[in-house]
Structure formats: structure tokens, C-alpha cells
Amino acid sequence: xxxxxxxxxxxxxxxxxxxxxxxxxxxxxxxxxxxxxxxxxxxxxxxxxxxxxxxxxxxxxxxxxxxxxxxxxxxxxxxxxxxxxxxxxxxxxxxxxxxxxxxxxxxxxxxxxxxxxxxxxxxxxxxxxxxxxxxxxxxxxxxxxxxxxxxxxxxxxxxxxxxxxxxxxxxxxxxxxxxxxxxxxxxxxxxxxxxxxxxxxxxxxxxxxxxxxxxxxxxxxxxxxxxxxxxxxxxxxxxxxxxxxxxxxxxxxxxxxxxxxxxxxxxxxxxxxxxxxxxxxxxxxxxxxxxxxxxxxxxxxxxxxxxxxxxxxxxxxxxxxxxxxxxxxxxxxxxxxxx
Numbered sequence: 001x002x003x004x005x006x007x008x009x010x011x012x013x014x015x016x017x018x019x020x021x022x023x024x025x026x027x028x029x030x031x032x033x034x035x036x037x038x039x040x041x042x043x044x045x046x047x048x049x050x051x052x053x054x055x056x057x058x059x060x061x062x063x064x065x066x067x068x069x070x071x072x073x074x075x076x077x078x079x080x081x082x083x084x085x086x087x088x089x090x091x092x093x094x095x096x097x098x099x100x101x102x103x104x105x106x107x108x109x110x111x112x113x114x115x116x117x118x119x120x121x122x123x124x125x126x127x128x129x130x131x132x133x134x135x136x137x138x139x140x141x142x143x144x145x146x147x148x149x150x151x152x153x154x155x156x157x158x159x160x161x162x163x164x165x166x167x168x169x170x171x172x173x174x175x176x177x178x179x180x181x182x183x184x185x186x187x188x189x190x191x192x193x194x195x196x197x198x199x200x201x202x203x204x205x206x207x208x209x210x211x212x213x214x215x216x217x218x219x220x221x222x223x224x225x226x227x228x229x230x231x232x233x234x235x236x237x238x239x240x241x242x243x244x245x246x247x248x249x250x251x252x253x254x255x256x257x258x259x260x261x262x263x264x265x266x267x268x269x270x271x272x273x274x275x276x277x278x279x280x281x282x283x284x285x286x287x288x289x290x291x292x293x294x295x296x297x298x299x300x301x302x303x304x305x306x307x308x309x310x311x312x313x314x315x316x317x318x319x320x321x322x323x324x325x326x327x328x329x330x331x332x333x334x335x336x337x338x339x
Contacts, residue, residue, distance in 0.1 A: 138169030
């Protein structure tokens, strides 16, 4: 059963499109990852889901409730932890959580019991009674997460929850998210960290330029690629014509399933191969054509390979392409492909 259904969601900031008819279905009871570079539209999609931003078009349904018609009811179903949350630096963490509980009209005993449980689960006992203005980034992030969970939401929405965190804080958050899913909470997590999504997500969607370009479980997405990955460089920095020539040479070979030219990495070539003899065939073919081999590496499929196949560049390279800040929610617009 789907807990979240976003249909044909579009949103633009002035002339800059952030989402382009985005469709997303999230089953109940799983940890669902949104993977994509900064600026791909993840934060915009999450703010629309949390009823904090109106889409230009499309529909939002959470737990059978129309988020555009009944936003208050949707907010009761979810806890939303934004990428950057302003907190009162004078209050202690405990006082802030008590205030949050009062805003949710929780009975005092239930509120205090829940706060004590979250302090324990997020290992906040050493600092919870200090003023928030003295907190490190990791401490603040754990407090943000506790505030989002205080009312026991059916759905927890997290926007880049571990950006810039120390290993201890990151580990504590990962452990809690796994526990929450085991207890039946649905978690929607956005991240541009491949290893985070691969470690935590039951299902995921890859977002690029405001659209979902691939979705499934991490294993399903990698299995669809099939075979091993080969990264080939003819020379340290090739050019488009030479890369096209090499691609034309290699695509007909037995065992070569796909050849992608990676423009952002000096026109290197990324291949999908099957069979142990293919590497020797590649070398022999290039040698016969008088082409050198500057570097060649073989590996098993990864989520970065999934992203590369769908977009023509790696996730790290995509992050570098988003450079112009938007005036609204930190959305970054992609540079022209010729840049």
C-alpha cells in the first residue's frame, strides 16, 4: 500500500524549473531514498510533500489525504526535518522539545516520557540540558530529529540529515532510522551520499533535473545494468571525436553490452561487459587500431553506475555542475552541458 503519492508535480522559480512532472510512489513501512545531486529538486519535492510549498501543478496524497486540500491533516501524519532548521539558542534542548510537545498538545506525562525515550535513543543525555547555542552541528541535527519524531509520526521526512556530521552523530542517526523502520515508521530520506542510500534504503528513486529517472531497490537497479563495469581511458584527456571513434570500435565486440562516453571525465568510456575474455578483446582491438590504453579498471556495478547510465555523468560530477543558487530553497540550477 502506498503511503505517499506525488503525481505530475511541477514547480518553477521564475523561469527556472525545479520539478518537471515528477511522479513518486512510496510504499508504507519502508525507508525510501531520494538520491540526486544538490539542485536536482529533492528539497523542493520534500517541501511540497510537507505542505510548506505549493506546486504549480500536480497532486499530493499522503495516507489517503489530499495534501493540497487538507494540509493540516497531512502535517499531523508526518515529521519533517529540513536540511537547515533554526533553533532558539537560549533554550536548552530539553526545553525546546517540551515546547514542541506543547505545540502538538501532547499530555505532559506522554510528552516527558517521549522526550526521555528520544534522548536515550539519540544519545543526547550529555548535552540535552545545555543551551542550544553551544551545540555542535551533530548535536543540533540529533535534536532536530528528536523534534520531528516527538509526536510519533506515521511518516518521517528527512532532507539531507547527515550532511557535515561527525561519524558518531551519523552512526546514531543511521541506527535510529533502522529501528524506526523495524517499528513500522515510513522514512523518506533525501541524500547525495551514495553509500548512505545504499546502506539504508529499501527502495529509492534517482532524481535529476526535476524528474525521477530510475527507481527500485538498490539491488534491482544494479542488476538491471548486468555485468561488470569497465572504465577506459585512451589517454589522460581525450576529445569527443576520439571517444566516438573508440565507442564505434568497441560496441560490436562480443560481451560488450553498453558503452557510455563520460564527457565530464575527460571523455573516458564506461562499459558494461559480460564474460572473462572481454578485457583481452578490448586491448587487442585498440592495439590493432593503433590506439593506446592510458588506464583500464574493472569493478562490480554500483549506484553511481546506475546514475551514470541514466545521465551520462557520475553523481559527484553532477554535484559540481549545479552552481547557481536559487532565491528560494537553496535550489541550484545546472550549468549548460557545453560549459
